[in-house]
Structures are given as structure tokens and as C-alpha cells.
Amino acid sequence: MVKTNFNNLNKLTVDYLTRKEAWKYGFIKYSVIKKMIVFATKHNRIYIIRKIFVNLIENGYIEKKKNVARSYMYKFINPNATKVVPKQITITFD
Numbered sequence: 001m002v003k004t005n006f007n008n009l010n011k012l013t014v015d016y017l018t019r020k021e022a023w024k025y026g027f028i029k030y031s032v033i034k035k036m037i038v039f040a041t042k043h044n045r046i047y048i049i050r051k052i053f054v055n056l057i058e059n060g061y062i063e064k065k066k067n068v069a070r071s072y073m074y075k076f077i078n079p080n081a082t083k084v085v086p087k088q089i090t091i092t093f094d
Contacts, residue, residue, distance in 0.1 A: 004048060009041050010055050016040035017061075017076050027065055027073035 017036060025032075030053070037049050056062045063075045 004043075006048075006051060006055060009043070009048070009052050010059070013037050013040050013052055013056065014061055014079060018079060021078075022076040023078040023081075025076070027075045030072070030074060033062070033074055033076075 013036075016039070020036070022036065033053065034049055037052055038044060041048070041052065043049060053062070057064060057074075061077055061079060063077055065073050065075070067073050
């Protein structure tokens with residue numbers, strides 16, 4: 001039995017999705033993300049692919065949105081994007 005290092009696989013997948021600029025694809029089906037994970041990691045076992053996918057969601061790399069047809073669509077979030085915090089500024093004149 002071979003132990004799989006999921007930290008390396010997660011990093012490999014995030015690096016691949018970042019190089020592909022997958023955030024530009026918008027919301028896509030799980031099957032599309034699954035194909036990209038298989039290509040990046042060279043693993044075909046469904047358990048490993050699903051575990052990598054769940055870890056990406058838990059770590060905030062993938063956003064999940066419910067679809068009209070009771071299914072979900074997923075969007076990769078750019079890990080290099082700057083976080084903008086909106087602030088309200090009030091100016092009063094005397």
C-alpha cells in the first residue's frame with residue numbers, strides 16, 4: 001500500500017490551475033475541474049481526485065455556487081489576487 005502525500009498534490013493542482021488562469025473560466029462543472037486535477041497529478045483514482053477537490057474547497061481555492069438544476073458550479077479563485085477591503089469614507093464640510 002502506497003501512502004499518498006496530499007499536501008504535494010494540492011500544491012501541484014493549485015500551481016497548475018494558477019498557470020492555466022482557471023479563474024477566467026468562471027463557474028464550471030465538477031467534471032471540468034476533475035479533468036484538470038487528473039492532468040496535473042497523473043492520478044486516476046476517484047478517491048484521491050475527490051479528496052484533492054474537497055481540500056481545495058476547504059482551503060478557499062474554489063468557490064461553490066448552487067445551480068438552478070439543484071447541482072453545483074465551481075469557480076477557482078486567483079490565489080495571487082490582492083484582497084481589497086472596501087471602506088466607507090465620510091467627508092464633512094464646515
